[in-house]
Amino acid sequence: MTDTTSVFENSPEAEFGDYVALLKPRVMSLVVFTALTGLLVAPVSVHPLVGFAAILFIALGGGASGALNMWWDADIDRIMRRTRNRPIPAGKVSEGEALGFGLALSGISVVMLGLAANWFAGAFLAFTIFFYVVVYTMWLKRSTPQNIVIGGAAGAFPPMIGWAVATGGISVESVLMFMLIFMWTPPHFWALALFMKSDYAEADVPMLTVTHGRKATRTHILVYTLLLAPFALALAATSIGGPVYLAASLVLNAMFIAGALRIRRRDEAAAEADGYRVEKRFFGFSLSYLFLHFVALLAEAGLAQFGWGGW
The missing domain is CATH 1.10.357.140 (UbiA prenyltransferase)
Incomplete structure (x- = not known):
């Protein structure tokens, strides 16, 4: 030190x-x-x-x-x-x-x-x-x-x-909750790294944007977002899932994938010119994405108390 x-x-x-x-x-x-x-x-x-x-x-x-x-x-x-x-x-x-x-x-x-x-x-x-x-x-x-x-x-x-x-x-349900956060983490932090690249470069931290560049990072964000969706949706089929969670997850994953596609197609010069606004919005939405998935799980648990939750 x-x-x-x-x-x-x-x-x-x-x-x-x-x-x-x-x-x-x-x-x-x-x-x-x-x-x-x-x-x-x-x-x-x-x-x-x-x-x-x-x-x-x-x-x-x-x-x-x-x-x-x-x-x-x-x-x-x-x-x-x-x-x-x-x-x-x-x-x-x-x-x-x-x-x-x-x-x-x-x-x-x-x-x-x-x-x-x-x-x-x-x-x-x-x-x-x-x-x-x-x-x-x-x-x-x-x-x-x-x-x-x-x-x-x-x-x-x-x-x-x-x-x-x-x-x-441990159970299937807890493992899938783990996988939801685990697969969400890379696109969430890589989106941040897209508009914070200079910080990581100056500190010599090998973030993907530093070692492979922003273009490769954009591709990785899309790939991990696509890999995330099945794990998120799989929770709907477990004992803690249900129609409310499934509906929420379908909408959230569609929006998340659409955002990742926009980021993948972005021209770097245009992104820099507009201050990485699309990337910042994606990063902000990623927080809502995770939060709302867990809110949906809580909603299913609450409905189950009245005999309404689950399948």
């Missing part, structure tokens, strides 16, 4: 908000929502207090991953415009403080989830933290353009953990 003594010589004392920022709250919100969905759609009911505690500790585990990610990536975060205002590069929290904070939260979240729910779920959370910090952040991110493809698994585990809290295991 880099020597940051001079950065902190005149830096103010860290505030509560700086430590919250280390947890990557926006990423944590996705972790919480998908884990909660996995918990609520599971066929086994969980006491509300157990469920609340489980989601809290899953959130802390996700936040711990974010803090450890910022600790390791502090050097490149100082270079990239998108990340230079994070607590460590901004001189508000030291690298050592972030490391200690992340390790402490990791231990607390894993142990407490095991005690509150079951040890399979606790072990699953520990593996997820390890995968995000070691496999993705320390190994893949700076070594291969497939960093997002493989590393995206870390962000896809939360619904499986939520399901494991309720059932103590």
Whole structure:
């Protein structure tokens, strides 16, 4: 790691908000929502207090991953415009403080989830933290353009953990929820990389746009969007799916594929001239795409309570 003594010589004392920022709250919100969905759609009911505690500790585990990610990536975060205002590069929290904070939260979240729910779920959370910090952040991110493809698994585990809290295991349903997020992650982040290429190039991060160029990235976005659709639609045929989910998924995937086709056909000069507006809209819609799929699963679970959901 880099020597940051001079950065902190005149830096103010860290505030509560700086430590919250280390947890990557926006990423944590996705972790919480998908884990909660996995918990609520599971066929086994969980006491509300157990469920609340489980989601809290899953959130802390996700936040711990974010803090450890910022600790390791502090050097490149100082270079990239998108990340230079994070607590460590901004001189508000030291690298050592972030490391200690992340390790402490990791231990607390894993142990407490095991005690509150079951040890399979606790072990699953520990593996997820390890995968995000070691496999993705320390190994893949700076070594291969497939960093997002493989590393995206870390962000896809939360619904499986939520399901494991309720059932103590894994099923076809939880695996398909995982695959929905796993296959969604590459087109989502590659769309971002299309209009953030210079940041990754300056930080020497081998994002696909840097190693293979924007044209190849556009093709990859389309391919992964087409591969994503069958997994998304397959959930409709499981015990947690139904007509509401199927209708929503058909519309969302049609729109997502249409957006990917527009991106694939874009001329690079025209895209740059209009400030990558189409790419930015696709990136924004990708968030709605994932959110609405999980909302549809929750809707099916809610309808099932009245005997209306499912097939």
